[in-house]
Amino acid sequence: MLVSLALLALGVLTAVVAPRLLSRSDWAEREPVVALWMWQCVVAAVLLSFALSMTFSAAAAWQVVRGQIFAPAPRGVIEAYELGTHRPWSAALAVVLACGGLWTAAMLTREIRRTRARRRKRRGELLARSPLLPGEKPDGERLVVLEAERPDAWWLPGTAPRLVVTTAALRRLKGRQLDALLAHEQGHARARHDWLLHCSGALAGGFPGIPVFAAFRGEMHRLVELAADDVASRRFGRLTIALALVGLNEERGVFGPGQAPDADLPQRVNRLLAAAPRLTAGRRLRLTAAAALVPVVPVLVAFVPALRVLG
16 A cells, blocks of 8 residues: 555656746757657656556455466565555545546547547548549648648648648748748658647646646647757758748737737747757757656656565
């Protein structure tokens, strides 16, 4: 029971402390890919802590579960976990955490279904507005030019991904600006940012009262755009992608006073123009390694009694 409570406390502590530490960091905007990795590791550590706590609580409450988990373990290891104590509380904790796990799976399933429905709808609208020409194959070119008065470009993921660009964007953006915009969208596709957005959206939607999941969703939306900006800037320069973002969005009122749907665009442009230096390779490596160790902590806590006996 003590191990279950320790893991539960570790998960709560990680969910409370880690987002605050990450929000205060001064390097996330300079290294959005590292920040994305760190956020994923933090959320994985929280979920793993709760999953392990549920497992040990179930083992303490029910002999059948205990026999499955600790079947190959020596008797001394089983006694070290004190599984026979506080059975009613262990059963209650296991049931609560199991319900949370089932709800998480349900939210992920719902998000996948909604995403597929949205993609089918958008593909249908795209096919209606840009029908195939006679002899054209549906899985041919990935670039689709759409007649529209509003400059826009977006990546439509799926089994047959498409990069959609409107004619207004082609008229407004010239040369390297258009190439930088396409590189930005291709950066989203290569890194599979859509999966990060779906997972974070499912967790935040399923647990609206949990701040770590809300922060996870917000940071994923912000950081994936910064990461894609960096992909484009490395190929075509920061000024080029900044001008492309301005040209694509200046008529939407994003850069004027008041709140706009894409209120983070001015910050993205300012970040590109400021051209803050990247972290050193050594510091990036240390941050990446430290983030990878975060999900390892719950595993070590879970095995502490066994290691004490076997050691």
